[in-house]
Structures are given as C-alpha cells and as structure tokens.
Amino acid sequence: LKGDVEFIMYYIGVDMGGTKIAVGIVNEKGDIISKDSIPTYRERGYEEVVKDMGLLILRLIKAQKLFVSDFEYIGIGLPGSINKKDGILIYANNFGYHNAPIADELRKYIDLPVFLENDANCAALAENVAGAAIGTQNSITITLGTGVGGGIVVGGKVYSGFNDAAGEIGHTVILSDGKECTCGRKGCWEVYASATGLIAQTKRAAFKNPESLINTLVKGNLDNIDAKTAFDAEREGDKTGSQVVEQYIKYIAEGIIDLINIFTPEVLVVGGGVSKEGENLLGRLKKIVYDNIYFKGEPKTKILEAKMGNDAGIIGAAMIGREG
Numbered sequence: 001l002k003g004d005v006e007f008i009m010y011y012i013g014v015d016m017g018g019t020k021i022a023v024g025i026v027n028e029k030g031d032i033i034s035k036d037s038i039p040t041y042r043e044r045g046y047e048e049v050v051k052d053m054g055l056l057i058l059r060l061i062k063a064q065k066l067f068v069s070d071f072e073y074i075g076i077g078l079p080g081s082i083n084k085k086d087g088i089l090i091y092a093n094n095f096g097y098h099n100a101p102i103a104d105e106l107r108k109y110i111d112l113p114v115f116l117e118n119d120a121n122c123a124a125l126a127e128n129v130a131g132a133a134i135g136t137q138n139s140i141t142i143t144l145g146t147g148v149g150g151g152i153v154v155g156g157k158v159y160s161g162f163n164d165a166a167g168e169i170g171h172t173v174i175l176s177d178g179k180e181c182t183c184g185r186k187g188c189w190e191v192y193a194s195a196t197g198l199i200a201q202t203k204r205a206a207f208k209n210p211e212s213l214i215n216t217l218v219k220g221n222l223d224n225i226d227a228k229t230a231f232d233a234e235r236e237g238d239k240t241g242s243q244v245v246e247q248y249i250k251y252i253a254e255g256i257i258d259l260i261n262i263f264t265p266e267v268l269v270v271g272g273g274v275s276k277e278g279e280n281l282l283g284r285l286k287k288i289v290y291d292n293i294y295f296k297g298e299p300k301t302k303i304l305e306a307k308m309g310n311d312a313g314i315i316g317a318a319m320i321g322r323e324g
C-alpha cells in the first residue's frame with residue numbers, strides 16, 4: 001500500500017516587507033495552500049517583528065493540522081543585503097536594521113533551519129519554479145518598478161555570487177555619464193528603464209511639447225503622470241506619447257540585450273506594472289532585442305511576461321531551501 005500513497009511536501013515562505021509580513025504554506029508545485037499577513041511595525045525593532053512572524057507561522061501550521069516537524073526549513077525573502085550563511089540581514093533601507101540576526105531570532109520560536117534570500121531573487125525563483133519560466137533550468141527575471149530589480153536562476157538555483165550580493169542588474173550602466181543613480185554612478189539601467197524613469201521621461205516630454213495629448217490626459221498637472229500615461233497617449237495617436245514609449249522600450253532593450261549576450265537564459269521574464277502593457281510592450285521589445293543580440297542562430301532566449309503577481313515573494317521564499 002505504501003507505494004500507492006503520494007507523499008506531499010509542504011514548504012513555508014515568508015515575504016518580509018517594510019509594511020507587511022506575508023506568510024504562506026506552499027506545495028511542491030508552488031501553489032499556495034494557505035496564507036496570512038500582519039503589519040510589520042518595523043520601528044519596534046527586529047526582535048518584536050520576528051516574534052510576531054514566528055507566531056503567525058505557528059498559527060498557519062496549526063490551522064492546516066500540520067506540525068513543525070512536517071517542514072524542513074523556513075524561507076524568508078526580504079529587500080536588502082543579506083548574509084545567507086549566518087542568516088543575517090546586513091542592511092535594508094525599508095527597515096533601517098543593521099546586521100539583524102533574523103534566522104537566529106526566528107529559531108527562538110520555531111526549531112527549523114531558516115534561510116534568507118533577497119526578495120528580487122525570490123521573485124525570480126518563483127517564476128522559474130511555477131511561473132513564466134516553468135520547466136527551464138536557466139532564467140532571468142527583471143522587474144520594472146521603482147527601480148529595476150532582477151534575479152538570475154542558473155541550474156534551477158538563484159545565482160547570488162560569493163558574497164550573496166549578485167544580481168543587481170539595475171545597476172549596470174547603459175549610458176556613460178548619463179543621469180545620476182541612487183547608487184552613486186551615472187547612467188544606470190534602472191534610471192532609464194524603471195517605471196520611475198518612464199514617468200520622468202513622460203513629464204519632460206509633456207513639458208517640452210505643450211500641444212501633446214499627455215497634458216490633456218493629466219488635466220495640465222504633470223504630477224498626475226504615471227507609468228501608463230505615455231502608453232495611453234500613444235494609443236490615442238499622440239506623437240509625443242509615441243516617441244516617449246519608443247525611446248523607453250529602447251532603454252529596456254539595451255539592458256536585456258546585455259543580459260542575453262552574457263547569460264543566454266532559456267527565458268527572460270519581464271515583470272512589474274509596466275509589463276501589463278503585454279504584447280504592445282513585449283512585441284516591440286522583442287523586435288529590438290532579437291535584431292541586436294550577438295547570437296544570430298536558433299533557439300533564442302524567449303522573452304515572456306511575468307505570471308506570478310503578488311504571491312511571487314512567498315512562493316520564491318518557500319522554494320529557496322530546495323536548492324540544496
């Protein structure tokens with residue numbers, strides 16, 4: 001009979017953000033079985049925050065009629081620099097913590113190994129295990145948001161470098177002596193290809209071209225411009241809107257071409273709010289990328305829209321310990 005019983009593995013993933021902590025129990029396919037979240041209240045300090053996290057995890061396990069011993073580890077994704085070996089959050093803007101021993105702190109409440117991972121890497125792993133890059137060994141996920149986040153998966157594992165700091169693809173320069181970046185360099189990809197960059201480009205274009213429909217769409221107030229405005233203006237036939245979008249897509253392509261030339265992943269996943277433009281963005285992006293990548297043969301890297309949505313952080317975190 002034993003051979004007929006399917007043994008199901010469950011995993012715990014935590015998406016630890018500056019405002020919210022989300023915990024989920026995930027099966028091996030990357031489906032969330034149950035989840036819950038609590039406010040972070042980070043100003044209390046990490047000890048209190050991690051205690052609440054631990055209690056929430058225990059509550060979820062109990063509600064599923066499972067036991068701590070049913071799990072092999074807890075995975076936590078968080079925004080910032082980490083030391084994976086020691087389970088330490090070295091620094092994170094969103095929390096203001098320095099060298100917080102998150103793993104040791106959580107183990108005071110739950111006797112399981114605790115693994116930390118950068119949240120962008122978690123999102124990339126989630127896309128690889130259960131999302132747009134499912135079934136592939138090598139994929140890269142980029143997220144066009146406030147900045148340009150990214151994660152590189154090689155052989156089914158997150159590639160994080162010898163000091164856990166790799167994958168900062170937003171801070172590669174596409175324009176020498178370009179605009180200043182928050183990292184201190186000039187001309188970083190994320191300055192141009194992020195949603196923040198697109199909004200700045202749209203504002204400048206609207207200001208220079210008072211006749212543009214962009215100004216009408218935002219009722220004359222440039223502060224109302226968001227990452228959709230230029231795309232909306234273009235759809236209405238606006239020339240300025242179209243120029244902004246064309247240039248923005250070229251900026252995204254520059255970085256993607258570099259990534260493909262270096263890594264040739266099987267799939268390159270594009271996520272973030274801007275990716276919701278779908279084929280309108282991806283179709284044009286692919287044309288530029290495929291016309292300019294070094295490799296002229298087949299098969300080529302597929303460029304696909306991200307699939308995972310808001311739960312990517314939980315799912316990716318739940319999978320990090322499976323890397324071995």
Ligand SMILES: [Zn+2]
Nearest residue numbers: 171181183188
């Ligand atoms: Zn930078």
